[in-house]
Amino acid sequence: EVQLVESGGGLVQPGGSLRLSCAASGFTFNNFAMSWVRQAPGRGLEWVSTISGSGRTAYYAASVKGRFTISRDSSKDTVSLQMNSLRDDDTAVFYCTKAKRLWVGDLLDYGMDVWGQGTTVTVSS
Amino acid sequence: DIQMAQSPSSLSASVGDRVTITCRASRGISDYLSWYQHKPGKAPSLLIYSASTLQAGVPSRFSGSGSGTDFTLTISSLQPDDFGSYYCQQDYTMPRTFGQGTKVEIK
Numbered sequence: 001e002v003q004l005v006e007s008g009g010g011l012v013q014p015g016g017s018l019r020l021s022c023a024a025s026g027f028t029f030n031n032f033a034m035s036w037v038r039q040a041p042g043r044g045l046e047w048v049s050t051i052s053g054s055g056r057t058a059y060y061a062a063s064v065k066g067r068f069t070i071s072r073d074s075s076k077d078t079v080s081l082q083m084n085s086l087r088d089d090d091t092a093v094f095y096c097t098k099a100k101r102l103w104v105g106d107l108l109d110y111g112m113d114v115w116g117q118g119t120t121v122t123v124s125s
Numbered sequence: 126d127i128q129m130a131q132s133p134s135s136l137s138a139s140v141g142d143r144v145t146i147t148c149r150a151s152r153g154i155s156d157y158l159s160w161y162q163h164k165p166g167k168a169p170s171l172l173i174y175s176a177s178t179l180q181a182g183v184p185s186r187f188s189g190s191g192s193g194t195d196f197t198l199t200i201s202s203l204q205p206d207d208f209g210s211y212y213c214q215q216d217y218t219m220p221r222t223f224g225q226g227t228k229v230e231i232k
């Protein structure tokens with residue numbers, strides 16, 4: 001069964017840091033880009049970051065660039081999101097996702113076909 | 126960045142109704158457009174990719190159409206289980222962008 005399981009969410013003060021992890025199983029991890037998508041309370045879905053299948057290329061939303069870092073570990077089939085300088089407006093449920101299309105080195109895709117259950121990040125003093 | 130404008134923001138319809146949601150991209154994205162369903166407390170799920178291809182396991186009452194800048198998601202006969210929010214998202218370039226969502230309520 002293809003599965004993504006997130007962990008690492010919690011309560012953190014503004015300016016603090018948190019590291020989210022996502023354990024993947026049931027598919028060839030290195031063949032697919034992985035992403036993080038979030039939903040703030042009462043808001044819609046927001047794409048946060050994507051890392052290529054090789055791990056060599058990463059992309060970020062403007063709202064998190066310079067503060068968040070995505071990475072992947074092919075030895076453990078995990079993708080992580082290091083979040084620094086957290087702000088109140090980073091409060092959200094964060095979802096780990098798998099790209100549907102095999103990674104071939106371009107930016108095109110066919111959506112995100114597997115989602116984790118989500119992990120909640122609350123930034124508050 | 127490519128902006129995705131989705132409408133309506135919410136709708137209420139009866140079981141059996143035909144429901145249409147539209148999504149417009151700020152510039153051409155060919156057919157690199159996905160649709161998702163999101164129910165409260167659950168993970169979003171992929172309904173349609175490549176603008177019109179049904180994801181495996183998704184009921185055939187869901188369909189998608191469009192290319193370039195204008196896209197449509199249609200539910201041919203609304204069912205009670207179709208409540209929730211629906212989002213379009215472009216897969217053409219980075220940054221990925223979602224529409225603002227359409228909340229579907231069953232009358």
